[in-house]
Amino acid sequence: MALHRYDRDHMPPDKSALNWEELTFSQPSAALIPESLRALSKVVELAAGETLFRIGDPVGHAFLVFSGEASLIRRDRQGGEVILQRSRGGFIAEASLDSSAYHCDAVSTKPGTLLLFPAAAFRNALEEDALFRKGWQSLLAREVRKLRAQCERLNLHSAASRIAHYIESEGVDGVVTLAQSRKAWAAELGLTHEALYRALRRIQDAEMLAVQGNRIASVP
Amino acid sequence: MALHRYDRDHMPPDKSALNWEELTFSQPSAALIPESLRALSKVVELAAGETLFRIGDPVGHAFLVFSGEASLIRRDRQGGEVILQRSRGGFIAEASLDSSAYHCDAVSTKPGTLLLFPAAAFRNALEEDALFRKGWQSLLAREVRKLRAQCERLNLHSAASRIAHYIESEGVDGVVTLAQSRKAWAAELGLTHEALYRALRRIQDAEMLAVQGNRIASVP
DNA sequence: CGTACTTTTGAATCGCATCAAATCTGGTGG
């Protein structure tokens, strides 16, 4: 059983008492989890490359990535790996809550911290707690909206239009303040960091963009 | 008010009585809508380029695209249009159900048919009807999973890897049966149709892929 | 102070977009 090694709490004492203040700040998705459900959570520290579950395993937990990175992976017959989802924060494999068994593998692709909630208790809390349920619904709805926007963006074929799209969809009134490095931004835009740097430079030189540190504004 | 022209039913009689059998077949998302809510729906036929709502309008309806295409659009100061979401079937602007006003424009980008549900009744049905609520939640969760997979796919930089990813994530056991034209598939993969045709040809010639009409299988 | 990572620029290459055009296909109407 893939999760066996996490069934006991092997955290140092100060870590097992999770700081929910900090968590809900960095992961807004966690803010709506009711007290009763928090009490049932397990905190797990992972190195890179550890397995969370394998395809076919019964669905036992809901997973929340607190830090690091976890990925859902399927292997093809050529031996290659296909990444279905990468999570650098927030829930992973939400859709599995409905199923009884996992349809792919999950591994930690970067070292970090995970929160585990028993699936039955999670489903039950969604059923019983109207506030949690409402929050969960709008969380999913927001996620859908955000992902749709990202798909539209990735369908654009030039770096410049992806940047413009990002500013329009993620920013306010033509201005975004990046909360991440440009290298990470490049990855989110589906570009190499070099391509992003060069595109930014070009657009700045054309005076279509104003960049001040992490504040990036489109010039009308 | 953008929706004014749809407030009366200007459909021919045979269209105003919507065929729910047909609808739930082509749009599984509609299958879970309870009878009481269906009774309140309005059917709207749209030409291309009609406005559903504008940014700032109060949220009055939930929209389900039955046929054709509707898009959420935001305009930037250069006069360009940025597509936030395109829907060729299923709900559009789900996330707006939570808000009181729309955060973007919506227009029909292809002629087709829409279903409108009063937002208040929709929210109420979600609250009252446990089955509808459960269905809605797993609908959203599935959508999130699907969109995450598509984002991962679009982050791949070659046509061949996108095809492989599609087969692994959408297919079963390395086989997909396309329900759409290759041109439409190309658009979903973020490629031009020419690039898709050529990539398919290359992979077939390398004997990594078996194509029989709409049945496409990866060769181990 | 050194190490790891990000930021930045350069040069060469490759793959996709683009424009063009021919063929094939399904469906419509004469």
Next chain:
DNA sequence: CCACCAGATTTGATGCGATTCAAAAGTACG
């Protein structure tokens, strides 16, 4: 039934832009 049309499919030639490999300079952190 055939002519015809719109759209999908397929192949070709060309150019551009992103990737890739390489390397230098800047920056954060212990």
